[in-house]
Amino acid sequence: MRKGKNNRLVLLGIALVSMVVLLCLTSFIYLPHDPNNMNTIDRLHRPSGEYFLGTDQFGRDILSRIMISTRYALLVGLVSVAVGASIGVVIGSIGGIAKGVLQSVIMRVIDGFMAFPGMLLALMLVAVTGKGLWNAVLAIAIFMIPTYARLAYSLVIDQKNELYIKAAKSYGATPWRIIVKHILPSMLPKLITQFSSSIGGAILLESSLSFLGLGVQPPNASLGLMLSESRQFTLSYPYLAIPSGIVLVIAILGFNLIGDALNDTTVGRRKSV
Amino acid sequence: MKKLLNALSVLMMVAILAACGSNNGAASAPAPTNNTAAGGPEAEVKAPVKTELKMALTVDPDGLDPHRTTAASTFQITNNLYDTLVKVSSDGEFVPGLAEEWKVSEDGLTIAFKLREGVKFHNGREMTAEDVKFSFERLKGEESPRAGDFSNIVSITAVDNYNIEFATKALDVALVSQFAYPWTAIVPEEAVEQLRNNPVGTGPFKLEQWVPQQQIVLTRNNDYFTPAKLEKVGFIMMPDATSQITALQSGELDIINVSGDAVPQFESNSEYSIIETQANAVQVMAMNLDNEALSDARVRQAINYAVDKQALIDTVWWGYGQEIGSHYPPMLKEYLDTNDAITYDPEKAKQLLEEAGYAQGLTLEMYLPSSYPNYVAAGQVIADQLKKVGLTINIHTVEWGFWLSDVYTGRKYDLTVTGHTGRLDPYALLARYHSESKENYMNYKNERVDEILTQVQQERDEQQRLKLYQELQQILAEDVPALYIQSPIGLTVTAANVAGYQSYPIDIYEMKDVYFTN
Numbered sequence: 106m107r108k109g110k111n112n113r114l115v116l117l118g119i120a121l122v123s124m125v126v127l128l129c130l131t132s133f134i135y136l137p138h139d140p141n142n143m144n145t146i147d148r149l150h151r152p153s154g155e156y157f158l159g160t161d162q163f164g165r166d167i168l169s170r171i172m173i174s175t176r177y178a179l180l181v182g183l184v185s186v187a188v189g190a191s192i193g194v195v196i197g198s199i200g201g202i203a204k205g206v207l208q209s210v211i212m213r214v215i216d217g218f219m220a221f222p223g224m225l226l227a228l229m230l231v232a233v234t235g236k237g238l239w240n241a242v243l244a245i246a247i248f249m250i251p252t253y254a255r256l257a258y259s260l261v262i263d264q265k266n267e268l269y270i271k272a273a274k275s276y277g278a279t280p281w282r283i284i285v286k287h288i289l290p291s292m293l294p295k296l297i298t299q300f301s302s303s304i305g306g307a308i309l310l311e312s313s314l315s316f317l318g319l320g321v322q323p324p325n326a327s328l329g330l331m332l333s334e335s336r337q338f339t340l341s342y343p344y345l346a347i348p349s350g351i352v353l354v355i356a357i358l359g360f361n362l363i364g365d366a367l368n369d370t371t372v373g374r375r376k377s378v
Numbered sequence: 379m380k381k382l383l384n385a386l387s388v389l390m391m392v393a394i395l396a397a398c399g400s401n402n403g404a405a406s407a408p409a410p411t412n413n414t415a416a417g418g419p420e421a422e423v424k425a426p427v428k429t430e431l432k433m434a435l436t437v438d439p440d441g442l443d444p445h446r447t448t449a450a451s452t453f454q455i456t457n458n459l460y461d462t463l464v465k466v467s468s469d470g471e472f473v474p475g476l477a478e479e480w481k482v483s484e485d486g487l488t489i490a491f492k493l494r495e496g497v498k499f500h501n502g503r504e505m506t507a508e509d510v511k512f513s514f515e516r517l518k519g520e521e522s523p524r525a526g527d528f529s530n531i532v533s534i535t536a537v538d539n540y541n542i543e544f545a546t547k548a549l550d551v552a553l554v555s556q557f558a559y560p561w562t563a564i565v566p567e568e569a570v571e572q573l574r575n576n577p578v579g580t581g582p583f584k585l586e587q588w589v590p591q592q593q594i595v596l597t598r599n600n601d602y603f604t605p606a607k608l609e610k611v612g613f614i615m616m617p618d619a620t621s622q623i624t625a626l627q628s629g630e631l632d633i634i635n636v637s638g639d640a641v642p643q644f645e646s647n648s649e650y651s652i653i654e655t656q657a658n659a660v661q662v663m664a665m666n667l668d669n670e671a672l673s674d675a676r677v678r679q680a681i682n683y684a685v686d687k688q689a690l691i692d693t694v695w696w697g698y699g700q701e702i703g704s705h706y707p708p709m710l711k712e713y714l715d716t717n718d719a720i721t722y723d724p725e726k727a728k729q730l731l732e733e734a735g736y737a738q739g740l741t742l743e744m745y746l747p748s749s750y751p752n753y754v755a756a757g758q759v760i761a762d763q764l765k766k767v768g769l770t771i772n773i774h775t776v777e778w779g780f781w782l783s784d785v786y787t788g789r790k791y792d793l794t795v796t797g798h799t800g801r802l803d804p805y806a807l808l809a810r811y812h813s814e815s816k817e818n819y820m821n822y823k824n825e826r827v828d829e830i831l832t833q834v835q836q837e838r839d840e841q842q843r844l845k846l847y848q849e850l851q852q853i854l855a856e857d858v859p860a861l862y863i864q865s866p867i868g869l870t871v872t873a874a875n876v877a878g879y880q881s882y883p884i885d886i887y888e889m890k891d892v893y894f895t896n
Contacts, residue, residue, distance in 0.1 A: 143762040145693040162639075163693060163759060236774065318748045318775045324758045337751055339620045341639050 111369055118362030125356045129175040138166035140173045141324045149342055158348045161331070162338065167345075170326035171352050177238060177327050178356055181311040181320075182304040185245035190300060192246070193253025198288070200254065201261025202280050212258060218251040227310055231319045241320040245307050256299055260292045294371040302364030305357040312353055328353045428894040429609040431876065433633040433887060434622045438591055438615055441574035444563040445517045448524065450799065450885050453560040455613060457886045458596055460563030460579030463491055463510065464554060466802060468880040470710075472554055476505065476564055476580065480557075486549050486838060491557075493540040498601045499566045500584045507536035513564045514544070524561055527806075531556075549836055551843065552803035559802070560886055582606040582890040591615055596889070607878070607893035626650070626871060633872045633879060637752065638696025644871050653870040655881040656709045658800030660702060661753075663760055663861040667821040669742070669792045676734040678858045682720040683727035684767040685760055691864050694756045699864035704855040705798070705808065707865040709883070712804050714848040716855035727767045741770040742792040747781040753795040756863065760795070786819050797866070799885050804847050805834060811854065822859040 137157060144164035152159045158167040200211040218226070230244035264270055264287070273283050312329030314320035321327035323334075328349045335345035440449035444456045465475040477491040497505045511534045518528045533545040546553065556562070569578035577585050583596035583606060594613040598606050614631060616622050623640055625631040636644075644650040665672045665681070672678060691699040700708050703716030731737060746757040754775055761771035771793065776785070785791045801807045810817035812831045813824070827850060834846045855862070872879055878891040 141762070143693075143759060145689050145759070148693065162755070163762070322775060323754065323773050324761060337619060337637075338639060340623055341643060 111366055114362050115366035118359050118366060121355045121359030122363065125175050125179065125352065125359065128172050128352070129179050132169075132172035132176055136169045136172060138169045140165060140169040140326050143324075149338075149345075151344070159344065161334065161345060162342075167331075167348055170331060171328070171348055174326045174328045174331065174349065175352065175356070177321055177325075178308045178311060178353075181238070181242050181245060182308045182356075182360070185242045185307050185311075186249055186300060186303045188242070189246040189249025190253045190296065190303070193250040194257040194289075194292070194296065196250065197254035197257025197259075198261050198284055200258045201265065202284070211254075215251045215254045215258075219255065223248055223306075223310065224313060227314060228317075228319070231314060236319050236322060238321050238325075241311055241314050244314070245310050248310065249303055249307065252303065253296070253299065256295065257292060260295060261288055264288045264291055294367075298364060298367040298371050300364075301360055301367055305360035305364065308353070308356050308360070328356075427896045428875070429607075430612065431608050431610070431633070431889065431892060431894070432612040432614055432631045433889075434616045434625065434631050434635070435594075435613045436615075436617050436635075439594070442577040442585065442588070443565075443570075443573035444561045445513070445519075445522050445524075445565070446574065448561075454885055454887045455594065456563060456577070456579075457560045457581070458583045458611065458889050459577045459581040459585060460560075460565065461497075461581050462558055462560065462562050462564070463493075464558040466558050466882055466884055468882050470802075470883045472558055472802075475558075476510075477557070480554060482553060486551065486553070488543055488545045489553050489557075490537075490541065490543045493542065494603065495540055497580050497603060499569075499580055500578045500599060501566065501569060503566060503568075505564060505566070505580050506539045507542040508539075509566055510534075510542050510564055511536045512567045514562070516565070516570065517562060528556065549838070551835070551838060552805060555802035555806075558884075560884065583611060586610070604890070606890045608889060611889045613887075626873070629873070632876050633870060636869050636871050638698040638869065640871070641696065641698075641869065649874050650871050651874050651876075653868075653872065653879065653881065654698070655868045655870070656700065656707070657866045657868045657881075658707050658709055658883040659797055659885075660705055660707055660800070660865050661699070661756070661795070661797040661863045662705065663757070663793055663795045663863065664820050665793055665858075665860055666789060666791050666819075667823070667859060668789065671734070671736060671740050671742070672792060674734045675857055676730045677736060677740070679720060679856075680727040680730035680734070680767065681764060681769070682858050682861050683723045683730065684769075685763050685861055686722045687863060688722075690756060690759050690763075693759050694752055695864065695866065698867040698869060700867065702862045702865050704851040704862055705811070705860070706804075706851050707800050709865070710800065710804065710807075712844055712847045712851075714851045716851055719852070719855035720858065724763075724767050731768060737768075739768045739770060741772065744771050744773050744793040744795075745781065745785045745791045746773060746775050746795055747778050747785075748775045749778040750797075753797070757793075757795045760793075760861070789819050789821060795863075800883060802883065805831070808847070808850060811850070811859070820859045824853065824857060827853055 142165060144160070146164065147160055148162055148164035150156050150160040156166050156168070158171065161167055161170070196211060196215065200208055200215070203211065226248050227244045230247055231240060234240040234243055270283060270287060273287055311320055312327065312332070315327040315329030316333040318333070321330055323330060331349040332346055335349070338345050435451070437451040439452040439455055440447045441452060442456055442459065444452065444460060461476045463475050463477040464480070465473050467473050476494055476497060478494050480489055480491045482489050493507060493510065499505055514528065514531065514534055516522065518525050518531065530546045530548055530550055531544050532547045535543045537543060550556070563579060565573060566578055569576070575588065582599055582602045584599050585594070586597045587595040592615055596611040598609050616625065619637065619640070622631065622634040623636065623643070626634050641652065644652055665678055667673045687701050691697060691701065701717055702708065703719050704714070706713050731740070744757055744761060746754045748754060757773060761773055764771055785794050809815055809831060811822055811827050812818065813822065813828050830846050830850045834843055837843045837846065868881060870879070870881065875894050875896055876892060877895050878893050880888065880891065882888060
């Protein structure tokens with residue numbers, strides 16, 4: 106029963122993510138209109154044959170803008186999490202192997218980072234690095250580091266005392282070799298699980314930053330920026346916020362569902378309900 | 379179950395994101411008090427007319443001490459708490475305030491005021507010429523951000539309790555206007571330490587309560603010489619336009635300012651009235667002449683030729699604005715129509731860029747203040763139109779604080795969209811174009827402009843002054859240190875039973891004459 110439900114959810118997750126990926130890939134081949142081209146005569150159009158999802162207050166095609174936005178969303182999601190995860194795993198592994206003061210220093214610094222609310226940390230980093238897409242990527246990557254460092258740290262500590270590691274040690278393997286050949290492969294399933302869930306979070310964070318005007322800069326399109334721009338018209342043109350909102354929900358929900366399902370299969374923790 | 383929760387939480391986050399900022403800033407309202415003599419045995423008023431009005435504010439005032447800030451958000455309110463010697467009527471005439479009459483000397487260097495007798499501060503003490511003297515000395519003091527504006531006043535003499543004279547160093551033909559700005563409010567010496575939070579003035583209202591970021595409540599000053607009709611005025615802090623509109627519709631607010639897109643909702647509804655006012659202000663895209671390309675007048679002209687102003691006004695301001703060709707609002711009498719100097723012509727723009735050596739294109743950095751969504755939108759439309767003549771514009775939206783420090787004061791930008799509120803005197807409006815002005819953030823330098831600005835201050839003949847001001851407008855329209863966009867039309871929506879609300883050539887919300895009809 107549980108298995109079946111799980112499968113259905115992972116399929117739903119994959120389906121949702123595929124929709125977003127499809128939108129993104131299509132944008133490289135075909136865009137209905139130039140996403141940044143303003144056609145002020147045609148502004149605030151309802152959905153029609155010409156403008157499938159209508160136009161915004163500058164007469165820009167909403168569908169084209171959403172398609173371009175998915176590029177940024179996926180780019181930020183994948184790149185920032187990949188960068189953050191790699192650095193985090195390295196730091197965490199060093200923390201796990203190191204002893205004494207070094208271990209404490211590394212892990213306390215990581216703990217310190219974790220104590221910050223995510224959005225606050227990202228805002229602070231953007232304030233330091235400046236605005237724009239790549240700075241947002243950097244900020245989100247840094248935001249991701251502590252999670253992965255903690256995870257890698259606990260996994261390394263966990264594995265360090267396993268018999269096969271001790272055996273490798275007694276053969277005279279270097280700590281580096283032990284990590285790369287033995288510990289890292291054992292960590293992979295859990296890392297992949299975390300990776301998938303993080304992407305959803307990263308996309309949401311990017312949207313939040315863009316919503317606040319700190320991420321993707323106008324006139325370029327980002328889901329968060331589109332939501333922010335439509336906010337002014339919530340009463341007169343409530344329809345404007347819906348398409349970008351839905352795509353954002355689809356993207357985040359999809360990645361989270363996949364992450365959750367992977368978590369259940371790899372960790373198998375959730376036995377209840 | 380857990381997954382459902384997760385899914386829900388994602389939905390929630392998106393919803394929160396979409397709703398962010400639309401907080402409902404209104405605090406629970408105390409019941410309106412219609413019985414004037416509280417606890418008195420008076421009979422019930424037959425048809426109780428509302429006497430408590432609420433208006434929305436988008437920005438909290440920067441303290442209520444008129445001598446220690448330059449924030450427009452402060453002066454929008456302080457005229458209700460304090461009085462100035464001279465007041466401005468809604469059609470721009472100077473009318474008596476605390477001064478009953480004034481007289482400028484033959485040589486134009488001194489001005490004498492006769493004060494109204496029996497005016498009392500909120501603390502009960504009578505206001506005299508000594509208070510006027512003290513207030514202007516405080517305004518000229520070191521801690522005053524406006525000290526520079528009043529450096530021309532060299533001596534202040536209180537002749538007796540109700541007569542006071544100001545002597546100036548250089549001739550200032552518009553001297554009387556200097557006494558009408560809301561920052562020249564008269565304050566009592568004994569209360570100045572606390573003025574920022576506990577204002578004491580002579581105005582028609584007293585401060586009852588100020589909860590920062592929430593509301594400011596004023597109650598009527600019953601000792602005022604022409605008492606206000608309202609008993610209470612609440613200024614409710616509500617930064618989000620959408621929340622303001624819903625609050626007006628639910629009756630929580632009585633007056634709000636709106637942007638053009640909201641007009642259709644109220645236009646054909648008899649429960650509301652819309653007040654349109656030609657604002658004493660100009661909105662421009664300033665260009666920094668420190669940039670090598672922009673120092674070339676041909677490039678600046680090309681930028682002006684490339685932008686379709688009417689389309690810009692229609693898109694961003696929903697048509698509520700009047701096109702301008704120079705730095706001058708059409709509502710002022712010195713206005714010269716310069717719209718024909720440069721008209722929309724993208725071909726001409728390309729040709730000028732080619733002549734200037736930028737046929738292959740040019741990249742400029744544009745900074746837009748994020749707290750003004752209209753300026754951000756205008757910047758985007760302009761950038762889009764400039765793209766069509768081969769200019770690449772990189773847009774940076776920045777915080778208001780950053781804009782003030784780095785763009786306006788620091789002059790580190792190529793292009794920026796902003797607005798300038800008008801003054802009561804053309805000189806004050808145009809003085810920023812003097813090459814040595816501290817406010818000349820465009821780094822504009824034109825010898826003839828400097829000459830005019832120096833000359834006009836000394837010119838006592840009104841016709842001559844008018845000619846000089848118009849020449850200056852013409853120069854700006856042709857030399858274009860900025861793209862002059864429009865003079866905005868202000869839109870205020872009130873509940874239909876609100877009467878007497880007027881707008882003024884200075885940015886103030888005057889509540890003294892407002893009342894409810896029922």
